[in-house]
Amino acid sequence: MTNVEQEYAPALQKALSAAISHLVELDSTPVAATADLHSLRTQLNRQFTDEGFPAERVIQELIEDVKGGIHGSAGGRFFGWVIGGALPAALAADWLTAAWDQNAALYACGPAAAVAEEVVGLWLKEILGLPETASFALVTGCQMAHCTCLAAARHAVLEQRGFDVESEGLWNAPQICIVANQQRHGSVDRALRLLGFGCRSTIDLATNANGQVLLVDLEDRLREVRGAPTIVILQAGDINTGACDPFHELIPIAKKYGAWVHVDGAFGLWATASARFKHLAQGIHTADSWATDGHKWLNVPFDCGYAFVAQANSHQAAMSHRAAYVTFDGQARDQMDWNPEWSRRARGFPTYAALRQLGRFGVARLVERCCDHAASLVNRIAQLPGVQKIYEPTLNQGLLRFSDPRPGLDESHHDQWTDEVIGEIQATGEAFFTGSAWHGRRVMRVSVCNWRTTEEDVLRAVRGVEQILSRKLNARSLV
Numbered sequence: 303m304t305n306v307e308q309e310y311a312p313a314l315q316k317a318l319s320a321a322i323s324h325l326v327e328l329d330s331t332p333v334a335a336t337a338d339l340h341s342l343r344t345q346l347n348r349q350f351t352d353e354g355f356p357a358e359r360v361i362q363e364l365i366e367d368v369k370g371g372i373h374g375s376a377g378g379r380f381f382g383w384v385i386g387g388a389l390p391a392a393l394a395a396d397w398l399t400a401a402w403d404q405n406a407a408l409y410a411c412g413p414a415a416a417v418a419e420e421v422v423g424l425w426l427k428e429i430l431g432l433p434e435t436a437s438f439a440l441v442t443g444c445q446m447a448h449c450t451c452l453a454a455a456r457h458a459v460l461e462q463r464g465f466d467v468e469s470e471g472l473w474n475a476p477q478i479c480i481v482a483n484q485q486r487h488g489s490v491d492r493a494l495r496l497l498g499f500g501c502r503s504t505i506d507l508a509t510n511a512n513g514q515v516l517l518v519d520l521e522d523r524l525r526e527v528r529g530a531p532t533i534v535i536l537q538a539g540d541i542n543t544g545a546c547d548p549f550h551e552l553i554p555i556a557k558k559y560g561a562w563v564h565v566d567g568a569f570g571l572w573a574t575a576s577a578r579f580k581h582l583a584q585g586i587h588t589a590d591s592w593a594t595d596g597h598k599w600l601n602v603p604f605d606c607g608y609a610f611v612a613q614a615n616s617h618q619a620a621m622s623h624r625a626a627y628v629t630f631d632g633q634a635r636d637q638m639d640w641n642p643e644w645s646r647r648a649r650g651f652p653t654y655a656a657l658r659q660l661g662r663f664g665v666a667r668l669v670e671r672c673c674d675h676a677a678s679l680v681n682r683i684a685q686l687p688g689v690q691k692i693y694e695p696t697l698n699q700g701l702l703r704f705s706d707p708r709p710g711l712d713e714s715h716h717d718q719w720t721d722e723v724i725g726e727i728q729a730t731g732e733a734f735f736t737g738s739a740w741h742g743r744r745v746m747r748v749s750v751c752n753w754r755t756t757e758e759d760v761l762r763a764v765r766g767v768e769q770i771l772s773r774k775l776n777a778r779s780l781v
């Protein structure tokens with residue numbers, strides 16, 4: 303081996319074999335992390351030395367020190383929050399991305415990285431049914447996709463009033479009205495805050511029982527703010543129910559009032575990749591901007607999100623910066639013209655690999671399989687004693703609630719019981735679900751968006767829930 307090879311090979315080979323063991327053992331190890339905060343701190347807070355150690359030893363010790371502190375979220379029995387796994391090709395491409403270590407700010411800094419993003423943008427727009435002419439940016443997640451899209455929206459609605467927000471800032475700008483689904487994800491509020499709007503400037507849109515914006519409410523709110531520059535924020539995929547707003551009815555109303563329509567489609571936008579589910583997001587392609595994730599349903603490793611903007615010029619005006627020392631390219635796509643980051647990893651490669659591994663049909667089958675597993679999980683668990691089905695999945699998300707069997711209890715007892723059940727299921731290591739609040743009551747959320755989840759994983763998770771329930775119900779009846 304040459305010296306340079308000796309510098310890298312032992313550490314990289316150790317990482318490869320540990321990664322493969324981890325991914326294989328996910329099926330036979332507890333899905334939830336087992337170590338507590340104190341032991342992780344003790345394990346990881348090793349001596350920080352003056353001289354350091356050889357790379358191989360560092361990696362060996364890292365592998366040992368994180369033991370018990372890694373959730374099995376890359377495996378098939380993790381149904382908490384909304385968290386995808388990592389497809390083999392995407393994972394391998396992610397490693398190469400680190401090895402190639404390109405600065406994907408500009409074509410000049412990483413030519414292949416820039417072109418891979420260009421290609422990925424076209425493929426994503428195609429499978430998601432978005433306008434071919436839309437601009438795009440590959441960002442860290444849906445949070446930054448909101449920031450990117452809403453910066454473009456801010457530019458456009460103020461430019462229409464003859465105001466240049468990139469030069470003038472918001473101090474003397476006409477007041478922008480933000481009108482948003484009241485069940486929106488917190489990342490929307492954070493993006494608004496970062497862009498100088500402030501959370502309190504947002505007008506909530508009332509929703510129906512599933513979390514979908516009501517037509518009359520949108521029309522009423524827009525009538526009230528008529529004439530003001532307005533941004534309407536809708537969603538594809540409520541985090542609890544996966545419900546999509548009725549875009550085909552709402553967007554024409556917003557357009558009638560001259561509003562910009564932004565869609566939070568973190569995972570729900572992927573419904574459009576499936577012939578079976580795309581009706582749920584009918585009309586979504588008529589919005590002005592869309593934010594979504596690659597690290598959730600597409601199963602690209604963290605972190606990866608996508609922003610799309612129908613009016614490319616507004617997007618570019620909001621992001622682009624020309625400095626004399628930077629080498630912009632006349633023909634290629636410079637990511638910096640579209641992205642909020644300056645230096646950044648070449649995040650096009652993992653997405654490129656994921657889309658190539660799956661193909662169009664593979665993306666559709668992934669979406670459909672996850673939805674089927676979500677429905678199966680919810681319906682099977684709902685048949686167990688003391689379980690209420692709160693929301694049957696229409697996409698990949700569903701809700702369940704557990705009832706304390708003692709007579710005469712009020713809802714707060716069932717809230718507490720539900721949280722206990724969720725914690726005890728996690729402790730079995732058989733499945734991982736997380737809790738949420740729905741219409742003011744505690745529920746267990748079921749979310750499936752991992753390519754690895756199989757029917758066997760579903761049955762095993764149901765058996766895990768069954769064991770906990772029978773143990774808890776027996777203990778109650780003995781009291």
Ligand SMILES: *Cc1c(COP(=O)(O)O)cnc(C)c1O
Nearest residue numbers: 384443444445487489541568595
């Ligand atoms: C996960 C999620 C987000 C935030 O996405 P990040 O990728 O975590 O930034 C936004 N909206 C919805 C509906 C989500 O599920």
